[in-house]
Amino acid sequence: xxxxxxxxxxxxxxxxxxxxxxxxxxxxxxxxxxxxxxxxxxxxxxxxxxxxxxxxxxxxxxxxxxxxxxxxxxxxxxxxxxxxxxxxxxxxxxxxxxxxxxxxxxxxxxxxxxxxxxxxxxxxxxxxxxxxxxxxxxxxxxxxxxxxxxxxxxxxxxxxxxxxxxxxxxxxxxxxxxxxx
Amino acid sequence: xxxxxxxxxxxxxxxxxxxxxxxxxxxxxxxxxxxxxxxxxxxxxxxxxxxxxxxxxxxxxxxxxxxxxxxxxxxxxxxxxxxxxxxxxxxxxxxxxxxxxxxxxxxxxxxxxxxxxxxxxxxxxxxxxxxxxxxxxxxxxxxxxxxxxxxxxxxxxxxxxxxxxxxxxxxxxxxxxxxxx
DNA sequence: GTCAGATTGTTCAAGCTTGAACCCCTGGGA
DNA sequence: TCCCAGGGGTTCAAGCTTGAACAATCTGAC
Numbered sequence: 383x384x385x386x387x388x389x390x391x392x393x394x395x396x397x398x399x400x401x402x403x404x405x406x407x408x409x410x411x412x413x414x415x416x417x418x419x420x421x422x423x424x425x426x427x428x429x430x431x432x433x434x435x436x437x438x439x440x441x442x443x444x445x446x447x448x449x450x451x452x453x454x455x456x457x458x459x460x461x462x463x464x465x466x467x468x469x470x471x472x473x474x475x476x477x478x479x480x481x482x483x484x485x486x487x488x489x490x491x492x493x494x495x496x497x498x499x500x501x502x503x504x505x506x507x508x509x510x511x512x513x514x515x516x517x518x519x520x521x522x523x524x525x526x527x528x529x530x531x532x533x534x535x536x537x538x539x540x541x542x543x544x545x546x547x548x549x550x551x552x553x554x555x556x557x558x559x560x561x562x563x
Numbered sequence: 564x565x566x567x568x569x570x571x572x573x574x575x576x577x578x579x580x581x582x583x584x585x586x587x588x589x590x591x592x593x594x595x596x597x598x599x600x601x602x603x604x605x606x607x608x609x610x611x612x613x614x615x616x617x618x619x620x621x622x623x624x625x626x627x628x629x630x631x632x633x634x635x636x637x638x639x640x641x642x643x644x645x646x647x648x649x650x651x652x653x654x655x656x657x658x659x660x661x662x663x664x665x666x667x668x669x670x671x672x673x674x675x676x677x678x679x680x681x682x683x684x685x686x687x688x689x690x691x692x693x694x695x696x697x698x699x700x701x702x703x704x705x706x707x708x709x710x711x712x713x714x715x716x717x718x719x720x721x722x723x724x725x726x727x728x729x730x731x732x733x734x735x736x737x738x739x740x741x742x743x744x
Numbered sequence: 745g746t747c748a749g750a751t752t753g754t755t756c757a758a759g760c761t762t763g764a765a766c767c768c769c770t771g772g773g774a
Numbered sequence: 775t776c777c778c779a780g781g782g783g784t785t786c787a788a789g790c791t792t793g794a795a796c797a798a799t800c801t802g803a804c
Contacts, residue, residue, distance in 0.1 A: 407700035417719045420726035500769045519588035538598045540721040545601030681799040
């Protein structure tokens, strides 16, 4: 029935194995589990749905769109890569790769920051600007279709509260320190 | 300030370009945009945060965990791949690749379905079962930390409503038909 | 009975992401 | 002045996902 009940209902069985657990964990209640499974499903499917629309109509991934859109709003349509990366909460490595591809397509240009040569700035070209302007209506329509339309104002309000809460929890979490395998 | 304001606030500028638009789109209100940007940030960061915990502690991706967990709850710890794929809303291609890797690690076994040779079933091994049981507490703790704890019961309720709504909208959307570039 | 078409699952190439290694530049001691 | 620690950015290899192509099996219509 629910495609994501896979995630945690294992718990009922796992409880019989409490011998192997360090401390008895605080399992999710049914109420909490339903919400989490629904959110998990959203988390997996919404990005690909939005990607699909942008790829089909504008040959852009959602992340490409965020990069171009971020530049389009910056003064002079220009930003340092490090600022853009923290703006987008992504690694500099990922941004560098994406920016290189977008530059090859003529949508932006890279240049050393004239104010300090150790930075690199990216500037949206006219072609890049026109592409974002052309892509925006379809993207907004998809966001409305999948997310916004059909919700009440108060649901939208709670959605914002919850999403901000999650974002904050993640940003405050101790940095995940990978353990050698 | 808000790392994802990049997404749609372009709109204010794009409106001055209405000449290039087919019909005047219904832009998002500030209220809607705040909620969408917060959700977008969640959508990008929550999967990697949960991945990081599972990879660090159990050398599993979140998707691996869902696959193993799905099997662990099925009768006989066995499911057809096509059922599992629709259960997880993923492509058969992706599932086939993941299952092959999990089989190589000894966490599950593949076999032709005895009831109908055109299906393939996957069965969790004891090692796979033990890994899921060992991984569950840490995973649940991460879900609590990032999502559930700190929300009120009514916020959790609305979260479920909203996420179900989005999931439904996506599943009802006309299948994205890729356009040749 | 047979053929067209749908379904199941695998594989392959192409593209993207990640993390580590690396280089360059800067700034701050000693 | 010299050294070095740290931040910014790129690159590379490894791993994962996607979509198309393919093989095998089943279904249904004629």
